[in-house]
Every structure is written in structure tokens, then in C-alpha cells.
Amino acid sequence: MTASSSSARFTAVYRVACEASRIEARAQALALEQSVELPLDAVHDRRVRDQVVARVESIRPVDHGAFEVAIALATETVGHDAGQLMNMLFGNASLQEDVALIDVEITPALASLFGGPRFGIAGLRALTGVHGRPLSCTALKPQGMTAMQLAELARTFADTGIDVIKDDHGLADQSAAPFDQRVPAVARAIDGMPALYAPSITGSLDDMRRQLDIAQRNGVRIVLVTPMVSGVSNVTALAREAGVALLAHPALAGAARIAPHLLLGKLFRLFGADATIFPNAGGRFGYSQAQCLAIAAAVRETCYDLRASLPVPAGGMNVERVPEMRERYGDDTMFLIGGSLLVAASAVRARCRAFADAVRAP
């Protein structure tokens, strides 16, 4: 493969459930579905046949009567848009139950097109001033509390030494704690403390920009975004212009039959997430330890000049698990513990302190 042909295409890997006798035809149909959406006989233009129609590169059997099919997609079909990349990778195939998207080769062309994290691990360490140990993170919740109640809780979190306080992803712009009240209240409550507050940025791109403006006027340096709800194109727009770090939340992403290490790991990083939250094994969600390690690897491994981003295991974690998680994920990690800090009203401060201490242990 020459240099020019390698920038002209990139490989996507699908897992296809199919009988062996049909897999060649099925793979070819998938390549057509994810490019020209036409039978090959209906593609009359030679350039389109040669340069645009996706090509089956390899088919190999995997367990359970399924196959891994590698397909070379034409980079030109992506244009310059993250949403269009998702569309070319899995738009129509998502409607076919026998197919899952397993992996995507991030080529130099894709890396330079989207740019990845603007802060990444190094930038987040600079923002928080935390070096040589993992970061701690917790969530402001529950939704329905007033801005003042949430601000008070944030103060407790910050006071006990937790590094990052994010909005629960259920906090948006609701009447109980409207964004333009919540963010200034929380910012004031933790003013002068080292904790960073990451408010949740939601709605249309207009809404997100309006919220970001409020946040930045209140000194916010990192925000929570949900790429699969907001649309990845809007997240890349924010990454380009916002000047704040992006913490990606996996809401609505889990069911998309896209491998977690690919979607939450590689792709969210490619689109600019500086840190990405994922449901850690052994919590409320069914991800395996292998899947979780694959996510952590995908956001930190070398990928051209893309910055590494910070893995954030979460979803039903507790302070007791910090040493085990630290051993597993290492220090370039942020541990997110939410509900278990809040269960006993009288012990919130003590639990938060224990969490903050656990990530500081040598």
C-alpha cells in the first residue's frame, strides 16, 4: 500500500454474524451499504468504483460462527465532519442486527482532520495541579436539588480535597437549578479551593455555547459533554473553539453496538475529549474488565500527535476500590465516585475525605 493510497482510505473492522457460506457476499454488501448504498452493478462511474466504493480487505472467522470483516473506506467520503465519519462507519449498518462496529484505524489524515484532545492528560494535570497520582472526581447530584443545595455539596467535596466535581449528567438546564444559577453558585462555593468544577453542557450547539459562556465567566476550565446526545459534530466544534477541557460522558452511547473501546476510547478522543468516563467493570454496568482496559489503552496509547486523554472509570465505584483501580489503571487516571459518597448523610464529609486521601496515598 503506497503512502497516497493509505491516506485515501482507512480501515473499519466489523463483526458480522453469518454462516460461512454467505460471509463473502455479506461482507461485500456491507462495504456497499457503508459507501455508495448501491449494488456494484449500478455504479457506472469508474472513479467512483475505484476510489469511493468501500473495499473488503479481509474476512477472518472468530468465535461463535461470526466473522471479523475489515473494510477500507474512502477518506474522501468523510468530508471534514465527525458526524459524517460516524455515518460512514455505522449509519445504515446500525440498522442491521447482524453487524457490530469493532474497530477503526485512525490514520494520519483522520488524526489531523479532527485533532483530538486540546488539553489531554498533560493539560488536565496542569489545570488541576495534580501530578504523580491519579485524580479524584465526584458528581453533584441528585437532580431536583436547588442551586444553593448543590453549591453547598460542592463546597463539601472541594473542602475534603476532591480534585474534580462534575455535574451529574442528569443535571441540565432545569427549573430546580437552572444553569445560570447553578454554575455561579457552585463556582462561588468552591472559590479559592483547588477543585475544578465541570458543569454539564447540554442542548443545541447554541445552548451549549450560551452555557459555556456563563461557565467561563465564572472561571470554569472543564465541562462535561455527552457526544452521543449532543452529536459528535457539535462536540468537535466546541473542542475547536471552547478553550476549556472536555470530559466526555457515555450517555446513550452504550447501546449503539459499537465496541466501547472504539466509541468511548478512540473516537471520543479523536473528536476532542480530554477525559472520558466509562462504566468500570464490577459496577452497575456490564462492561468486562477487558473492555475497560481496552478503553483505557485506547485513550492513552500513542496515536500520531494526538494528545493522550484521561480514562475515568466510574459507575457504581466506591472508595474501597481505589487501590485496586489504581493498580489496574495506573496514575494517569481519574477515579469518579458518586453515589456511594452520599449514602449516609452524616458521613458525606468523611467519605469524601477518605476518597481524596485514597488517591493521594503513595
Add this chain to the structure above:
Amino acid sequence: MTASSSSARFTAVYRVACEASRIEARAQALALEQSVELPLDAVHDRRVRDQVVARVESIRPVDHGAFEVAIALATETVGHDAGQLMNMLFGNASLQEDVALIDVEITPALASLFGGPRFGIAGLRALTGVHGRPLSCTALKPQGMTAMQLAELARTFADTGIDVIKDDHGLADQSAAPFDQRVPAVARAIDGMPALYAPSITGSLDDMRRQLDIAQRNGVRIVLVTPMVSGVSNVTALAREAGVALLAHPALAGAARIAPHLLLGKLFRLFGADATIFPNAGGRFGYSQAQCLAIAAAVRETCYDLRASLPVPAGGMNVERVPEMRERYGDDTMFLIGGSLLVAASAVRARCRAFADAVRAP
């Protein structure tokens, strides 16, 4: 249930795979996951417990050892945002493999919050001038063709009497046929003919607005949008402001473990789709006839003052199937036939004419 309590909550129905002995606890955990994301013991505020925490309304066994669980979500948790509605319906639950979202009760509060189609069936009939029969639709493709080639194909489509010519959803803003060249070229090619051209609007909300502006300056009255790629919040923003009809494409929507009649039917309509494309049974996708009829019912049935929207069965259809589809879906339908019109280069015009004639048959 009083009027005020009914506007304060709306019901979402989930299908949960679970043993009978565990379903009560599992349903309660789901209600917490999709609202406060905390154990109930950690919710200390009485108002939040009473008015914000989601409530399990009913659990009933269905086939295959699964249960349908109805959960009443608090309307206040939605704020005013379509993305936040998706988030509260299925954000975190999407990460749990035992749960699917089956149905949502559209309450008057939700209907008035989002407003549904701005054109709907009546508006699309007014735009196209087609009454008393189904509408025909085809797709400009393949991607990789130049703007001039696509314009020439559009002219053939329009000339044979097809009602709506949409961009293939793979056409975005790519170098082969950039949006700002393709749209004027196609518009010119079909100028003076009754066919409507529906270009595909993609990218961030900024990109979509820029493209919409180009489209409208070229007389475009209907556009193709992909809500699950663009983010539903951005689609509702366009519905509010665009003044063009919206044709919704299901890309990336199929794998989300959300029932098709709910996502492509009810929710896309609620968010403003005037017509919605879905993979018809017996085509390239695995939707059953019952699922397809449920989608068609969901977009047309009475729902407060929401306009009805137009079902668009598609995905591997051909002219021979028009009579059968017409019998099944009735006349308030748009049939979308793409690739099969284009297979034999020499017969494109004849196939298009046959399609246009088939929808005009008495």
C-alpha cells in the same frame, strides 16, 4: 391521577430481561438510574424524593422471561431540551444490556414543549401539490459523483415525475460534490419541474445553518436530517427556525436498543420530523412488518395537536412492491426507492417512469 400530577410526570416503558425473583429490585434500580442516579437512601431531600425520583408504576411479565416495566419520570427533569429527554429516557440505561426502551407516553406537556412537525402530511402535500395518492421519493447517489453528474441524474428523476428527490444520506459536504456546488446545480437542473429536492444537512448546527441558508437561497423547501447523528436538540432547533420541512433519516438510530416505532416514529415526530424514513420489511434491513406498521401508526395517529407526519418506507424497495406497500400503508405515505432504479444504466429513465406511474395508479 390529577391533572397536575399527570403533567408533572410521563411514563416510559422498558423491557427488562430478568429473573422473576429479581425484577422488583431491578425495576427500582432502573427508576433510580434514570432519575437521581443515587440509591434512594442517599436522597435526603423530601421534595426530590416525592417529585423528582422516578417511580415504578407497573411490572408485567412478557414472553421469554422478560418484563415490561412502566416508570413515571418527572417532566421537570427534561427541562426544555430534546437531548435531555433522550438522556432521561435512556442515557445511562443504554449502557445496561438487559434493558430496552419500548415506549414513551407523549403527554400534553411534552407535545407543547417540542411542537412536533411544522409541516406534517398536510404541509408536505401542499408543498408537492400531491393529493389523493402516495408520494414517490428517490435518492441521488452514489457519493463520489460530481455535482454536475448528480444534477443530471436529478433531472432524469424529476422529468419522469418522481415527487421528491433526496440526497443519499452518504452525501454530505465532500470534495467530489461540495454542498455549495451540488445544491445550486441540482436546483437549477430541476427548475420549473414539480419535483422537490431534499438536500442532506449535516455537521454541527453551524454547518447545518450554513447549508440551510444555501439551500433556501436555491429554493429548497425540504431537507434531509439525521437526528441521531446531528443530535436531536439541533434538529428541534432547525424545526423551530428553518421554515423548511424536515425529512428524518434513521442513520445510527437502529442499534440503539430503542424500539423503532418509538424512536423513528413517536420521538422523531415529536422533535419535528415532517416525514420519517424507515427500513421497510423485506428489504435490506431486518425490521418486521409489525414494527414497520407500528412506525407508520406512530407518526400518523392523533397525538394532541401535533401534526401527523409522513411515513417513508425504504431500504431496498423496488417498483414492483409499490402496490403491496400502498395497500399496506395507504395513501398518506411516501415511497422511497433508490438503488433499484439505477441498476441498469440504460433503463434508469424507464424505471423512474414506472415508479412515478405506480404511485399515480388509481
